[in-house]
Amino acid sequence: MNAWGIAVTLSIAAATFHASAAVFQERIAGAHSASPARRLGTLRLLRRARWWWAVVLTGIASSLHIVALHFGPLTVVQPLGALTLVLALTLSAALAGRRVVRAEWLGVALTMAGLGLLLHLTTAEGPRIALSSSEVRALTVVAVGIMAGLVVAAMGAKRLVTRSLVHAAAAGVAFGVASAMARTVTVRMSDHGWTEAIAPASAIMVGLAFGGLLLAQAAYRAGVGAPLATLTIVNPIVAATIGLQLLGERFVAGAGGAVLAGLAAVVAASGVMLLARNRFIVAPRVPDKMLIAS
Structure with missing residues (x-):
């Protein structure tokens, strides 16, 4: 298996763990909708052992994701990452004991078709470029600024759904930039050894990833469907933009390939939004015995 195939395989595995973590987080939020942790803020969840199981799943997914970025x-x-929403469909339906409806299968088909075309247009060849120190600093400042602005906007929103979507967008920015940092760390480690693992980019990557996790948990208070769809779309847009503009990545067939890639992204995004509109991941409240004990 070549590097491209390894990257795809690891990315699918990462999406599987991310989907499990997302559904688990939402069910925790639903099970504690009346609890002080729900009313007083996401940070109170740090005291709950149940939430840390979701962190473990996310950690496994993130580790697989970082290794995938080494190869692709x-x-x-x-x-x-859009597969997270597709995989969550199956998991959520199984937990809820229901069948997947036709509209959801259409969403799956559109998402898979868009991703298939997008992967056909990508190439694993080309220079392995890392962000420079100045680019790392600039991206961090921009990302933190955007995230802070979105959090402030969410605080001013009156509707829970609006707050959740804005938090999800902020989480998407955090995860997208964190992935760019991860790509930089893996390239630098390949070139200069393991000492790069303690470079500033590594610390920024971890900080953004954990911040994204907290923002995602805040977003899931209104259910996972629409917030996860928002995160799933914002994340790759941010990361791919950085890759194309700063890391020398490209699509095959030049400008024509880029146009086709854009169309493929629209098709995939349409499938994601169709899945979200059906709200298939909004899990019913479950008894505590169905969750891992605190």
Whole structure:
């Protein structure tokens, strides 16, 4: 298996763990809708052992994601994150004991078709470029600024759904930039050894990833469907933009390939939004015995 195939395989595995973590987080939020942790803020969840199981799943997914970025560019790895929503469909339906409806299968088909075309247009060849120190600093400042602005906007929103979607967008920015940092760390480690694992980019990557996790948990208060769809779309857009503009990544067939890639992204996004509109991941409240004990 070549590097491209390894990157795709690891990305699919990462999406599987991300889907499990997302559904688990939402069910925790639903099970504690009346609890102080729900009313007083996401940070209170740090005291709950149940929430840390979701963190473990996310950690496994993130580790697989980082390794995938060692073998493949952002333009290959990040779009496959859309599979998180598709995989969550099966898991959520199984937990709820119901069948997947026709509209949901259509959403799956559109998402898979868009991703298939997008992967066909990507290439694992080309220079392995890392962000420079100045680019790392600039991206961090921009990302934190955007995230802070979105959090402030969410605080001013009156509707829970609006707050959740804005938090999800902020989480998407955090995860997208964190992935760019991860790509930088893996390239630098390949070139200069393991000492790069303690470089500033590594610390920024971890900080953004954990911040994204907290923002995602805040977003899931209104259910996972629409917030996860928002995160799934924003994340690869941010990461792919960085990859194309700063890391020398490209699509095959030049400008024509880029246009086709854009169309493929629209098709995949349409499938994601169709899945979200059906709200298939909004899990019913479950008894505590169905969750891992605190």
